[in-house]
Amino acid sequence: MSNDTFGQLPAVRITAPDGAQALIALYGAHLASWTTADGRERLFMSAASPRDGSAAIRGGVPVIFPQFSTRGTGQRHGLARLSHWRLADQGSTDTTAWAEFALTQDDVPPALAAAWPHPFALTLRFTLKPDALEMRFHAANTGDAPFDFACALHTYYLVDDFTRTSLSGLRDEPPLHFGPPLDNIYPSTASLTLASGHGTLELAQEGFTEFVVWNPGAEAAARLTDLRDDEWQRFVCIEPARVDQQPLAAGASWTGLHTLTARS
Numbered sequence: 001m002s003n004d005t006f007g008q009l010p011a012v013r014i015t016a017p018d019g020a021q022a023l024i025a026l027y028g029a030h031l032a033s034w035t036t037a038d039g040r041e042r043l044f045m046s047a048a049s050p051r052d053g054s055a056a057i058r059g060g061v062p063v064i065f066p067q068f069s070t071r072g073t074g075q076r077h078g079l080a081r082l083s084h085w086r087l088a089d090q091g092s093t094d095t096t097a098w099a100e101f102a103l104t105q106d107d108v109p110p111a112l113a114a115a116w117p118h119p120f121a122l123t124l125r126f127t128l129k130p131d132a133l134e135m136r137f138h139a140a141n142t143g144d145a146p147f148d149f150a151c152a153l154h155t156y157y158l159v160d161d162f163t164r165t166s167l168s169g170l171r172d173e174p175p176l177h178f179g180p181p182l183d184n185i186y187p188s189t190a191s192l193t194l195a196s197g198h199g200t201l202e203l204a205q206e207g208f209t210e211f212v213v214w215n216p217g218a219e220a221a222a223r224l225t226d227l228r229d230d231e232w233q234r235f236v237c238i239e240p241a242r243v244d245q246q247p248l249a250a251g252a253s254w255t256g257l258h259t260l261t262a263r264s
């Protein structure tokens, strides 16, 4: 592991024995880049993304908690992507390397913490494995009353030709081809396959209840100031999610796992 930066933000770089790398900004515990051992970048990052902590990062893997999008009365997509997390643990083995980040209500900017006043502890562990990246998200209720939460790992995949990209494995659905704007919620399955000219990835999850598939299309993308005009054709978002806020009892915890595996 080495200390690095993402724009003006402190970041951590982990490198696996096979040469795969991940760059994680402490702001949001935000995975900004994942390159596999072949040197290929697998995630999209907007050239116009904020990189100074003034607003959420556009690309990589924003962490959504405790609200998904506008499905609630609180902060859009929650507070986790707008807070500075702490590096809590890191290490490596003969074949893996990992870093774990932590966030509690004490780390959250005061205005956001006041708007969602519940004691919690989040951890997110990124583990590089041969040809794979695992993200383990853990949410604990450290207070003495239940709270409701939603969450998602809002993954932006880099694709070369948007119109020749497909997603298969959605429950009771034919393979999905990209082109028109998309903002769909599907019941989760154990794994999906994303195939593009940029390679094939298997996207596995445990614990999440939905997969959200999003691409804004040209018109909505033009309204996003943190996205260059042509960039919408360079990514698809496929997000393991718990889209509705569900209760978590006092003292209880919840874990969601997302594993991306590169297939040759």
Ligand SMILES: O=P(O)(O)OC[C@H]1O[C@@H](O)[C@H](O)[C@@H](O)[C@@H]1O
Pocket (backbone or CB within 6 Å): 056, 069, 076, 077, 154, 183, 212, 214, 239
């Ligand atoms: O612009 P934001 O807040 O990062 O949200 C991006 C998109 O995130 C997706 O997860 C939602 O389904 C979309 O509705 C939303 O537009």
